[in-house]
Amino acid sequence: MEHEKIKELISSYRDGVLSPDQKKVVEAHIAQCESCRKEFEEMGKFEEVMDKMELKKPPKEVWQVYWSSVYNRLERRIGWIFLSIGAIIILFYGGYKAIEGIIQDPTIPLILKAGLLGVLAGLVVLLVSIGRERIFVRQRERYKEVEK
């Protein structure tokens, strides 16, 4: 067997994934090949070092409040949704009343009223366009791959 293939097997030897036959192949080879035996020993030392590597642990309190943080954020989202809907309703109603007042005011020139209606029409078209784009993107979002 090629040395590179044996080295690949040596890499997995201590992970317990080799079949008994593969282990015998490795053991028989390293008994006769000094370079692969050296690789086997070095890999052993490397694994010992890696097994001692640990990621930094956070304080224990972090785990005690972890779920509370997730739960609160889940609840807060609902609050934000209600707030947003309420704000939109107030904004639209207020805007409607203001525009109604301007349109019905005979002292305001017609050209100004036409300009205001143009701005409003443009805003509506832009909002609809952005909304459609977001829906389009959402339908093709990458998380779709994690669904069933």
Add this chain to the structure above:
Amino acid sequence: MQKETVLNGDAVLCDAGNRMLDTKGLSEREILEVVQRGNREAYQEIVVRYMQSAYYVALAFVHNQQDALDISQDAFIRAFRRIKKFDTEKPFFPWFYKILKNLCMDYFKRRQRRNEVPLENVPVLKTEQEDREMKKALWKGIDELPPEQKEIIILRYFRQLSYQEMAEISGKPIGTIMSSLYYAKKRLKGIVGKYLGFE
């Protein structure tokens, strides 16, 4: 309001009336089915079960403890929002892991990665200075691995997952896992080797 009670140093599940939710004897699939019916309290069992894994995977990717905490919690929130689309016949963690990993990748796009070495100060070599230098070099080496190899190293050495588990999570065959791990170890062994007396 959800209450958290601590028994023997561990968080336990309580509902708003501070009664313990009885999820004993329920399989993960059954718990997730309850969650899919809109029960947020039942989701606690899933979060508590996987919070440490989520945190440490995020930490290995983003290097910063606070960011890892935020990202892991974000991942649980996103998973909850998508939970109705989850197939409860399949294990939760591989599905959740993809969400978590995508959030970590998004993190890199939004901000520069912090150059921190998020390893515990467990002595490995004889002197503290050599130890510090070796860990810094090793972490830099892990960080510079191609993404697939880096992912496998993180899952193998910092979550102690088996080859089978890594194959499930990554969606790759075991043969590919073995090969990626071999090339990653070869590279990292070269870095660590000079501190251990071999090249």
